Amino acid sequence: MTAQVGQAESALRTAIDGRCAFQVTRDAADAALSAELARWLAPEGTDVGVGPEGVVDPLGLARLVVQEIRVVGQHFLTPERLAALAAVRDRYDGRDPYLDSFLECVLDKHDGRYWNRTYLSIPVLDVILGENPLLPSGLAALLAADIVRYELCAAHRRTPVSPLGRPDARTLRTRLRHSLRFMNAHLGSAVSDDLLGAIARDPEADLPALLLDLPPALAAAGDWLELSMQPVSTVHDEYFFIRVLQAHEMAFAGMCWRTRDTIAALRDGQLDAADRLLAQVVTFMDRNASLFRIVATLRYEAFHTFREFTDGASAVQSETYKRFEGLCGRPPSARLTSPAFESVPDVRGEVVSGQDTLSDAYRDAALADPGSAQVTRIAERLRALEASHHRWKATHVTLATRMLGDARGSGYTAGVGYLSQWVDHRLFWQLPA
Numbered sequence: 001m002t003a004q005v006g007q008a009e010s011a012l013r014t015a016i017d018g019r020c021a022f023q024v025t026r027d028a029a030d031a032a033l034s035a036e037l038a039r040w041l042a043p044e045g046t047d048v049g050v051g052p053e054g055v056v057d058p059l060g061l062a063r064l065v066v067q068e069i070r071v072v073g074q075h076f077l078t079p080e081r082l083a084a085l086a087a088v089r090d091r092y093d094g095r096d097p098y099l100d101s102f103l104e105c106v107l108d109k110h111d112g113r114y115w116n117r118t119y120l121s122i123p124v125l126d127v128i129l130g131e132n133p134l135l136p137s138g139l140a141a142l143l144a145a146d147i148v149r150y151e152l153c154a155a156h157r158r159t160p161v162s163p164l165g166r167p168d169a170r171t172l173r174t175r176l177r178h179s180l181r182f183m184n185a186h187l188g189s190a191v192s193d194d195l196l197g198a199i200a201r202d203p204e205a206d207l208p209a210l211l212l213d214l215p216p217a218l219a220a221a222g223d224w225l226e227l228s229m230q231p232v233s234t235v236h237d238e239y240f241f242i243r244v245l246q247a248h249e250m251a252f253a254g255m256c257w258r259t260r261d262t263i264a265a266l267r268d269g270q271l272d273a274a275d276r277l278l279a280q281v282v283t284f285m286d287r288n289a290s291l292f293r294i295v296a297t298l299r300y301e302a303f304h305t306f307r308e309f310t311d312g313a314s315a316v317q318s319e320t321y322k323r324f325e326g327l328c329g330r331p332p333s334a335r336l337t338s339p340a341f342e343s344v345p346d347v348r349g350e351v352v353s354g355q356d357t358l359s360d361a362y363r364d365a366a367l368a369d370p371g372s373a374q375v376t377r378i379a380e381r382l383r384a385l386e387a388s389h390h391r392w393k394a395t396h397v398t399l400a401t402r403m404l405g406d407a408r409g410s411g412y413t414a415g416v417g418y419l420s421q422w423v424d425h426r427l428f429w430q431l432p433a
């Protein structure tokens, strides 16, 4: 770990001595995308084959859209641009899952269905997971790696240090240190070292190029992973903020399937397997603390500048966070009727349909085999999970208090008051403490 931070710092020093990079102007981005859209929207009847071998390529179009978004911010795409992209969607819907998911996100504000899931490009990440033999935790690590790449690239380009631009060296070091820690924990040190070495060698390389030398499942994620980033603004810090929230979604997705497997193992009487899986869930929950340490480097002014354009998209709509909570135990009715679950109707539906939970499966296992060493060990894991989840909530409130004060949340809750109300609510409230 220390060696990795040293490597990142030496890349940073190289970056500060480095050359200035090519940057796309607003006019160039606009012209390139307009020309590409004209090809996609050639008069009906023109033969427009889709795909790398065809006349038009979804990856090429998405790259140009993202390039423009980086220059203007997704919130500022013109109505004409959005109308053209909506026309592409109407004409090519169902031809390519990546393109469909990408346009679902770009057009969220245009369609009036802007929310956390599309702000974070989760539909694109879901297609990446579906199309590659990649675990959500592996994807979470790559997202953290991309924070390192993005920050070192900005330093290498010597973009201005300012509240809305790149951070000072001290803030940058803290941001890198915690991103590396998270990446290393999920990826393992060998792959992390390779990745960091590649970033250090060429801080201006794009993500697909950096991932090329990694195992194929990781490398394959690169193209669309780079395009799963649609910040509403051009504020520097919004980039890493989005990546952190995406990594959080992926980490909780990994915790959900492990929790389901734990429940199944308990039901099958496979207590050792249940214990092993639960230990992994606790480890994942502990690692999520790094995400707040990364976000603690978010600058107040930057946050309040981009937040003006994220109203309606809030982590209160996080489906994986609520799905995990519901799998741990059925929440009490006060929670099910609070913004926490009212903001995620699909997950609420799963919960009220009477799905099996960790609380119920543990209680039955304990009744079947009272006082056994395995049951005692599992009870300890549940306690550790509860404690880790409680720490997560307490840190979240501290951060939200610092950044928001009395302001309301972007999910239209009372903000800090809403969060504080649930800090002491337990995941396993139906089990004895």
Ligand code: HEM
Binding pocket: 244, 245, 248, 291, 292, 295, 298, 303, 314, 315, 316, 317, 318, 321, 339, 340, 341, 396, 399, 400, 401, 403, 404, 408, 409, 410, 411, 412, 413, 414, 415, 416, 418, 419, 422
């Ligand atoms: C500047 C940083 C942050 C602030 C100011 C903040 C603030 C808030 C607020 C006010 C809410 C309540 C819902 C709302 O009204 O929108 C909320 C919910 C939530 N936030 Fe954050 N948050 C921040 C960072 C994060 C990060 C980094 C994560 C994940 C790593 C996160 C995860 C969540 C989750 C999962 C909820 C839903 C909690 C529940 O349903 O009870 N937040 N946040």
